[in-house]
Amino acid sequence: MKIRELNYIVVIIENGFNLSKASDKIHISQPALSKSIKTIEQENDISIFERAKGRLVGLTNAGEILYSYAKKILGLYDDLIKDIREESEVMRGSIEIGIPPLVNSVVFPEVLPELFRSNSNIYFKITELGSQELKKEFLVEEVPIAILLEPTDFHNGSIEEVNIANAEMAAFMSQNNPLATKTILTWKDFENTSISMFTDSFMIYHQVKNKLDQQNLKYKVGFQSSTWDLLLSSTKYSNLITILPTSVSQVAIMDNLQMVPIKKPLYWRVNICRKKKSYYNKIEDYVFKYLVNYFNEHNLT
Known part of the structure; x- marks a missing residue:
């Protein structure tokens, strides 16, 4: 399950199983929230909520267990984001990110301005190249973080790649x-x-x-x-x-x-990639994790 999905479940429970109130809290429509819950249950083959006359009225045993774990996971996720943001406040330096132009327009129009705005002490250089050319630059370590399209054909285990869209x-x-x-x-x-x-x-x-x-x-x-x-x-x-x-x-x-x-x-499958290392530059590690966490939270898959 995605962080976003766990949050939906917790918000519904903490608003008395009232989908209208819950949807207002998380800023999506009530039908979209109801559909998301059904999809979560179907994809994971579980029943989370007890229902009566089409309404959510309580939790199943599985729902009770899920709620307990979801609270812990969301708490840890909030701590992670807080720690990363606190770390970014004291970082100064530069980072280059390679992104194909189409990916930049479709996948990154919101996250990059947010990343720039919240990290004014970091200089960001965005290199726009086709995925094939960008892959060459990435492999010779001209670009530390690259957004590449599958198939990337990285077979030797030396590359960390995470699907984001x-x-x-x-x-x-x-x-x-x-x-x-x-x-x-x-x-x-x-x-x-x-x-x-x-x-x-x-x-x-x-x-x-x-x-x-x-x-x-x-x-x-x-x-x-x-x-x-x-x-x-x-x-x-x-x-x-x-x-x-x-x-x-x-x-x-x-x-x-x-x-x-x-x-x-x-x-069209989009991955964020970096070479596996025993030690990462602090800014490189921060930016990579920031982007991975952002796309985990804003599911584009």
């Missing part, structure tokens, strides 16, 4: 594209299409190209760019199609654009 990939195209009327695409639908793609320094380029080639499809690379917003723009008034994570739709201006899911899609 996942999304399916979908097709983006003009609303006037003939394929825009479909509710879902198959890979065969890309036969004889023109594709807008990242340059080959980006992992998504290799994922998409390999998939299309594996399907023995005839297609044309009609446009290439190193920026995701140009890929989208290239499709607005043409028959070009680009394939990007669905989460792009949350940050892009979608005027005249249509996102269409793909059956058996490719997946």
Whole structure:
């Protein structure tokens, strides 16, 4: 279970099993909270709450045990965050973080400003490169913390990597594209299409190209760019199609654009990586743990 999920359970209990009050406390809608609780129970194959006439009225035996542990875990987590923040207050120095541009736009728009604001004594350098180029920089230790896309192909156990975000990939195209009327695409639908793609320094380029080639499809690379917003723009008034994570739709201006899911899609999996060491620079260790804790709390998977 995620920290966020444990917090939901504790808040519900401590508000007398009243979902309305609990949802106000944690700033989500009551239906979303109710759905989250059902998902937690289903995914873990347990019943946490006693129910009567569709309402939560108490805890099961398993719920009592979970509540006891959840209180301890949340207390430890609060202590961890407090200790990390106190440590950051006395730290001075610099750190470089490598992030692919698309990941920076979709995954990091909130956490980086928060990290910068709460650590004014640390100088942050953000290096934006495609995942393939960034991996090379990371392996020669030019960048101590790198955000990379799977598959990273680190097999020798020398790299610590933590998954922080996942999304399916979908097709983006003009609303006037003939394929825009479909509710879902198959890979065969890309036969004889023109594709807008990242340059080959980006992992998504290799994922998409390999998939299309594996399907023995005839297609044309009609446009290439190193920026995701140009890929989208290239499709607005043409028959070009680009394939990007669905989460792009949350940050892009979608005027005249249509996102269409793909059956058996490719997946966009984002990991934070650092080399395993017996000793870490204090700032490097702090920033890595800060980001991991942030994404554990703000589940993007």
